[in-house]
């Protein structure tokens with residue numbers, strides 16, 4: 001049996017780190033929303049009792065380091081499944097980019113194998129299982145728009161932002177999330193106003209959303225990768241309404257309301273950066289499989 005599952009990327013409209021924890025993680029308060037840039041996951045059941053991951057992208061591991069592989073193994077062990085699965089990943093989301101590509105692949109595998117193995121888990125149960133794989137997996141199980149707290153695994157769904165274009169530009173080098181959190185000095189950061197962003201979204205106030213964008217990790221990644229600052233500058237210069245780095249970076253996103261402006265920002269950036277995408281904010285919890 002075969003199943004195709006969609007694994008959309010996320011951006012962080014607001015990302016605050018509120019404290020350091022004893023378990024090596026940080027407590028966060030952030031707003032995440034899905035965009036229509038997605039990996040495609042094809043799942044096929046195997047009679048042989050093994051998990052196989054394949055992808056044509058050389059940056060995607062094909063063994064136990066792959067988060068999608070880990071998702072299949074967790075489900076298999078929890079439910080004593082004696083059947084195997086082949087996971088084929090068509091990678092469209094840039095890797096190590098701050099867009100949760102690996103987490104979304106894992107979440108898609110949880111949703112997909114839940115169906116193929118007839119496990120009847122609710123999304124809440126899958127999100128709980130996903131949190132064991134990575135902090136962003138719980139959000140990716142649901143998609144949509146949400147406030148994430150704890151280490152990112154506590155999800156509260158909120159309204160959908162008003163529609164707009166999201167221009168993404170990913171500098172060549174990837175970023176290690178662990179390194180960025182490690183280098184963060186909580187004493188000298190400017191905390192974004194996450195509640196103001198929640199309010200702006202609920203009022204569908206596009207201008208206020210643009211004014212409220214903020215990411216506490218941005219200054220850390222900017223120091224490690226000065227090209228992120230350059231891309232931010234270019235994006236503003238070409239006319240994006242507001243610009244921010246997503247997650248731990250290095251992808252920069254710009255919000256653009258009007259189609260004509262979108263083309264200008266997209267084409268302008270193409271001259272500076274190989275990986276540029278113009279996508280829509282999905283925002284709403286859609287049926288992902």
Ligand SMILES: C[C@@](CO)(OP(=O)(O)O)[C@H](O)COP(=O)(O)OP(=O)(O)OC[C@H]1O[C@@H](n2ccc(N)nc2=O)[C@H](O)[C@@H]1O
Pocket residue numbers: 012015024025026027028030097098099100103133134135136137150151152177178181182246247248249
């Ligand atoms: C920064 C964010 C924002 O959405 O996304 P990305 O940039 O990775 O997309 C997330 O917090 C990333 O979540 P995720 O990528 O799932 O991280 P994990 O695999 O759980 O953790 C990787 C490492 O990051 C650090 N980490 C992660 C989450 C957190 N709340 N505090 C942390 O200190 C830990 O050192 C951990 O070992």
Ligand SMILES: Nc1ncnc2c1ncn2[C@@H]1O[C@H](COP(=O)(O)OP(=O)(O)O)[C@@H](O)[C@H]1O
Pocket residue numbers: 059060061065066067068089094095096097098099100101102103105106175177247248249
């Ligand atoms: N399915 C996957 N897709 C992409 N990267 C993966 C996957 N599984 C594990 N990884 C590893 O996870 C790391 C982070 O990748 P990714 O999830 O794309 O970035 P981010 O956490 O910044 O959103 C990569 O270095 C990669 O080796």
